[in-house]
Amino acid sequence: MRHTAAKLFASVAIAASLATVAAGQATADPTVTPAAQDIVGTGSDTIQAVLNQFSTDYNASLTAAGDTTSPRLYSWDATPAGNITPKTGASTIARPNGSGGGISALNNNTKTTVDFARSSRGPQSTDPSTDDFVAFAQDGVSWAGNATGVAPANLSTADLKGIYTCSITNWNQITDVSGYTGPNAAIQAYLPQSNSGTRAFFLQAIGGGTTVAPGSCVQAYTPEENEGTDSVFNNPNVIYPYSAAHYIGQTVGGHTTTTDAPGYLTLRNIDGINPIASSALNPAFTGTNYGRTVYNVVRDAEFNGTGTQSTALQNIFGASGWICNSTTAAADIASYGFAALPPFACGAVVHS
Incomplete structure (x- = not known):
């Protein structure tokens, strides 16, 4: 045998x-320096490739619609080790590697540096209750x-x-x-x-x-x-x-x-x-203990707030946003091996 x-x-x-x-990935690290208003994330290795594809396709959708002002989406890979400056005017930080690293970066900085963390795990008791784990696919x-x-x-x-x-x-x-x-x-x-x-x-x-x-x-x-x-x-x-x-x-x-x-x-x-x-x-x-939901983690005050950043976060990650409702995003999720969540589950928020 x-x-x-x-x-x-x-x-x-x-x-x-x-x-x-x-074949290869659509992109790796951002090929441009994201603007201060852009939505920028770090974290999990597991979902970095599909987030890179989301970045490419979401930004292309804005350009195709003639939208030159809305914040764009960018995602930094988990490796190689070293320092990164995630966006214009941001603090330079050690590149976060892994879900825990991305969540720590989210909580140790402000929106001037990072806006979300990729996470292939759900919330833990040690995570701040102000972190919103926003579901988007199954693994x-x-x-x-x-x-x-x-x-x-x-x-x-x-x-x-x-x-x-x-x-x-x-x-x-x-x-x-x-x-x-x-x-x-x-x-x-x-x-x-x-x-x-x-x-x-x-x-x-x-x-x-x-x-x-x-x-x-x-x-x-x-x-x-x-x-x-x-x-x-x-x-x-x-x-x-x-x-x-x-x-x-x-x-x-x-x-x-x-x-x-x-x-x-x-x-x-x-x-x-x-x-x-x-x-x-x-x-x-x-359907066993080995199935999991994967998430993008955001700060609750910003996800449910007002202003340009909050609107952009909802437009990308929310239940009515691009990831949960775009046929392009659905194709990206499937192409990168993940399974779609039921409509009521995509964009749902869980806390520690």
Whole structure:
């Protein structure tokens, strides 16, 4: 079974490599310095690519309508590390990497620097109640293994919890996967960095709603999330959490760069459920604990206030805004692997 799975996973990896050559993201960091009035965000790696596409398409829609005065939308990538000046007149800040980093930047600065944070996790008790988490799409988080490695095609929630709490450290301890006999080889478990929304969500999901504390066997090195090109993944024993939507965007949508690609990794199943069905998110998977909503986080006083900025925030992120109602935005969401939310859920606001 391992050999059959390995061939399947290798073929997917080859397809992903071809997609990397053939296609790329619409934009990365803003190609112009955003104006002081523009709506500018940072944060999650998982949803940065679709936000980049939103930026391109939303701004084009304003231009096509002859609107030269409304604030434009811009989004800064999570990497590379270093300082950025998000908009004209803004404070220079360390580039936020991950949902937590973007939310911290939102709360540690004002609208003169950043206006929103991309977040692939929901609100936590430590987030200010004045942060509005505005929903826009659905994702699922699974795990990935080396395309030609020894990991099985499926792991149970109990297996994943055991691996990340270190009660399971060897592939020969996986005994609940039909037809799989794991080799005597140490599992190499990795997690994204601590500000990652995918890390936070995954550790909570494998704990059945209670966040799991990673054990000492989990590797100290934290690769960038949803990027399987890191050389540490060229190892047959690796396991790593991965956004199913981001993976679909990479492999089916062809939205990749040199680093933002599956690389050595392929996506696997949890509890016998494939995260992907018919080249899209599998509703049977997103209906489990591994399905999640993704958000753009804004300050409540500005989202529900008055003036140019508040109008722009509502026009972009609100229930009646461009993301929730534009056919172009809907196509972007699908192209980047995410699933649309029901009409009543897109633009809905939740708090900690």
